[in-house]
Amino acid sequence: MNTKKKIIDAAIMLFNTKGYDGTTVREIAKEANVNVANISYYFSGKQGLLEYVVTNFLEEYIRILESAFTQDGLSPKEMLLVIVRQILHYQSNHRQLTRFFYREISLDSVLIREIMTTYLVREKYYFQTIIHKGIQQGEFQKVSFPVFMVQLKGMLQSPYLHAQYIAEVLYAFPTEPYFADRYAKEVESWLAHALYKPSIVPMPAAAQF
Amino acid sequence: MNTKKKIIDAAIMLFNTKGYDGTTVREIAKEANVNVANISYYFSGKQGLLEYVVTNFLEEYIRILESAFTQDGLSPKEMLLVIVRQILHYQSNHRQLTRFFYREISLDSVLIREIMTTYLVREKYYFQTIIHKGIQQGEFQKVSFPVFMVQLKGMLQSPYLHAQYIAEVLYAFPTEPYFADRYAKEVESWLAHALYKPSIVPMPAAAQF
Amino acid sequence: MNTKKKIIDAAIMLFNTKGYDGTTVREIAKEANVNVANISYYFSGKQGLLEYVVTNFLEEYIRILESAFTQDGLSPKEMLLVIVRQILHYQSNHRQLTRFFYREISLDSVLIREIMTTYLVREKYYFQTIIHKGIQQGEFQKVSFPVFMVQLKGMLQSPYLHAQYIAEVLYAFPTEPYFADRYAKEVESWLAHALYKPSIVPMPAAAQF
Amino acid sequence: MNTKKKIIDAAIMLFNTKGYDGTTVREIAKEANVNVANISYYFSGKQGLLEYVVTNFLEEYIRILESAFTQDGLSPKEMLLVIVRQILHYQSNHRQLTRFFYREISLDSVLIREIMTTYLVREKYYFQTIIHKGIQQGEFQKVSFPVFMVQLKGMLQSPYLHAQYIAEVLYAFPTEPYFADRYAKEVESWLAHALYKPSIVPMPAAAQF
DNA sequence: TATGAATGAGTGTTCATTCAT
């Protein structure tokens, strides 16, 4: 494996474990088994490494939204479902990066925010368009978009932000399919409950057991 | 205002804004308008200050659970509702502390975790007992407790973890009653949907508009 | 016991154990069970406490020299013997202070030196006068005074400077009479050998066993 | 000259002048004309620098003992004489290090002591073996080994511990050959007097003038 | 006399980064 990749992997692992400020470039270099100076060489410093990692995550995240959004023949309901499923899937394949990202982005770091804003505005555009279309087409109820988005984000990020709590207090295993599937079902159930017109509300997920 | 209190307030503000590792004791001292040495004098160092702040938050949080739990004549459903409302209320009165706490606790800091574990285990006990009682009494459906807890935490914490996003991207105002009330209603709606027996599921909150 | 005395005792103990620079006023105050501010109050600071302690030691030390020097009817030989015995006796009654003093005085501290010089010059005067008188009167051989003084100081101070070494490596007990007496005899034996005219050289102490 | 060496030299000079605790790393760095961080870089901190310097001194010291000890054809008397002369010679070539070392070792620093003990035990072994052999072979009188060692150490170290006193009070010059030679002769004279069988006691050194 | 609160200066150490090789 090449130096650049080794640095990225080590950085994601350590940023996740100890936070960005709590991680030193020397730790990253040691974990990656490369010389410290390479971090400045490849990413022009620690900040650059963070931006690289964050940007990569966001690129992929937006790609998911975009691809579902531009897919033909999908109703708003189906589109939303595809997005939620793919996001959950992508996140579970990049657990460390996801967890780090969701924690660190809430920091008021000016530099990170400049990168973030672009992507978050695009994210908002996609979701808002889908929701509005769904309401116009009568598929969705009239919901408050901000409230819906905050709830959705909470639902999607919670298993990652509480990864340690889940394992050490609840004794559940977020990495195993059972928990992930069960959680995904509940999210979809909430989605149906919160958005869909009453006529089409399915039985709550919990009631299916 | 006395020195100790000034330090605590400045610390909560800065920890929230820049994270624990991203905040220096000198910044805290400057913000609090006191001498740096006082932080070590009163809290035996930066780490001690963090522990003090975190412990205080948890004490209050557990007190809410405990008080609802020991209140006579409440059904599981009512108990849960009281708890959720009081937590949301307490959180909105301590926005900065709440936001900082929910972000920072996910870090693998050994020292913090020792404090955390005690409280989280107690928190689990209260919720688990309520849920189990509700199921036994036929008020609640049979739900997976871990999955429920992760969802609940996501719901309760999301407005704080995304405070900046809400303000700067969604242009909503989490500090104003409208958003808070609306959000609280949706959380209660989700709670009803996820937990209550189908027969008693109310119309979705969104449908009421 | 009053505050001042408690501070002095604690200071001597700690200065001896950890050195002057290695001891903090807070440690002294804690050991003495008094408030820190009292040290500044009674001795105008740490430096003042040191000077007080050192001065006291030197006062007593010079008093021994003076008293033997002004005693009537003593030959130089007898005078020297009285002095050596009394110094050894005084030192063994103030082990910690002695040990600390002999170590710390070699430091090039300007402030301490000002105090020291006065006393050391007087010390030199007494010894030099005795030695010269002894030589003139034919009791002593013609010795180099500086060389003699350096040797004498080495002999007198060695058990204190190597207190720990004696106990932990040689497994001897400098505090017990046996070692002290034996050591005193050897010092006197060396004194006789180094100073006295050949005709009056006694059998070496060691040969008496 | 390279950075590491420059730091060592500056440290020895300053440790000798102001003591270990009285010297700051910044002073060392300034004296050595290097950046402060280099001290941590090369010696992992101030304590490490001390250990490095002390260890080096002890290594050389033990080497002297060992080399005389393993030299063929030397009687105990000759062996002791060789050792004493070489130690005095080595010390006079490393005056600052010697002086600092003899002063600082008497401090009860735990870390330093761990290093010391090993070497001091070996030192004891060499001297004890020589003395015992000398007694068995009838060359030496029966002396108390601990008392002898304490006297010997006093004799060997005194010129260094009182360097300043010698210069500023006695107006002698310990660095010049005259004083050093004269002092060495007296030490050897004491050695002969204290150890050798009466039949072979030479005239006291002082009597030769 | 005696004290707890508070301070400014200075402590050893660690930081991300640079640069010649």
Next chain:
DNA sequence: GATGAATGAACACTCATTCAT
């Protein structure tokens, strides 16, 4: 590309001391 040496700035913390009470 990659490295070890070196740096200046910043870090948390401790120091002796002061002062109102």
